[in-house]
Amino acid sequence: MAPAMAAKKNDLDDELARLYRGPLEGFTAARNDFAKQLRKLGKDADADRVKSLAKPTPSAWAVNVLFDRDREKMDALLAAGKKARAAQQAAVSGRGAEALREGLGTVRRLIDELRRLGVGILAEAGRGASRAIMERIGTDLQALALSPAAAEEASRRWLDRDLDPPGFEVLAGLQLAGAPVVDIAARRAQREAKKAPAKKAPPPPPKLVHPPKPKGETERERKERERREAAEQARQEREAERIRRLVEVAEAKLERARNEANTLREVAEAAEKTASDARRRAEAAEIAAERAREKADRAAERVERAEEEVKRKGQAIEGYLLGRGPLHVSLIAGCHADEPVGPAMLRRLVAFLAERPADDLLLTAITWYVVPHVNPDGEARNAAWSASTVPAIDHLGREDRAYDLSLYMDHVVRERPGDDMEFGFPRDANDTGARPENLAVARFLAAGAPFHLHASFHGIAFASGPWFLIEEAWIDRTSGLREALRRRVRAMGYQPFDVDRGGEKGFHRIDEGFTTRPDSRSMVRWFEERGDPEMAAKFRPSSMEYVRSLGGDPFTMVSEMPLFLRPLEEGETGRPDDLRFRAFLDRIAGRSAGEVRAEMERGGVSGMPIRDQMRLQLEFLGEGLNTADP
16 A cells, blocks of 8 residues: 655655555555655655655665664664764773773664564564575664764664665774774783783682571581581582683673674775775776777787887886784785786775874784785786776675676786796895896885785686685684685675685685685696696795795785686586686687677676675685784
């Protein structure tokens, strides 16, 4: 049934609230009927507005019903969020942190309660609530409570879509005072306090107060009474000790849960903020790329010479030193010239860190050595495809961009071993035969050694999902990292790329979505065993091996984000030499743009949204920081 007619703006808003809280399956019909009624009354502007309204997602609809059914709890959530935001500035400056923690604790408790109620609402409507939907309900509630950008939705008390999480700048301020997730210095101090020899003992349990000795009590009665009192005292002490242990275990579990949840929120919001201008820049880049393609077509006979000239331009490499904390972190990207997302993410991360106040814990707890692109000449050689993107939809249902497979196949430039920068770092201080870029980056990183964490952000042309490579020496210390990332990948609607390359080139499968990172020794051995010593001699240490050679026991890791998502065919291994995969490449090589699009549709191939790639890179970084913190 369509909402009743409204004569005033406030009445219209009330009717829209009823529309968005009504049965989800009947939304479209009710919306259209309502628009028709408005048009009959001559309210064309209102009718156009109503007609354009989007059907809410199941998670947004559940929140709308919560506004109606559980008004008191929703009011309490909005009030607690307002109080927490008001206390934010005082907490960040070192005052009132306890009040902020209490406010955030109230927000988290109410979100947990309301999320469970929202799942129940979906169940009543005959709709299952997947983990992703549960997370989206929680994110919507969190945004209503903590995000100034959601003020309109909080005021009108209904959602037409899922909300973005609170901005990173909001969560950072709240969490730095209210939660320990990136408070690395505080966590270290807590651990050192636990190691201190003079550990303060917990207060003893209350002693039993003995009643006065009864008059006329015999010796036997006295002993029996004392025995009972001693037994009761012992029982109370045992019970107190049991309760103390239960409290410690519960607090530890709660702390871990808070750390994990807060880390996921923080790193996701870093991606949201830093990628906010991606679409605008991408659209402008499409025009530039088209002009570049036209110019390249006119100069086809000079392509080889032109590419060599670009390679030798010697463009400057940008390296950034930020922060002054005890945790030393090195981040690089662009080691392969045809992997543009990692450099884009690091440039945005650098811009974000540069805007933080000097007393921000991201800067006082961490020293960052960041090289967003170690190979700017290679980046320029791939601009003909990487500067141009096509529309895509990210996992939140928002407009995003992805790369064009046809342009990629026509213009991608992949440097061969010997020019490859990931395996091009100097073997020792006297190795001057490496590329000048590698030598420059090596000098920059050496100044910050030893490191606790080193990450190299890569891409993979085709995969069925995200893939993560980690330091073999840290396998036993990364079970939490691996499980957290798998959960996040699935919550975003993707599947971890699970491939077993059987140790080839140093790729040893650890578990789903995780493999050991390759090393130069394994690369050399692989080519030597195949009778190609000339190729084997071209491999120098990787950036991970080089950073570890600088001392310490750094956790090294590599992200491999697919440029194009390609589901594995039945029986396909995921290995690059799989015959089905090679056949797919043959089908699209040299084809027209229309033929490539048709093949993508037949094979279920799509460009992975760039914003989602960045989100998962930052998720990996956030988990890596928690893992590497000594």
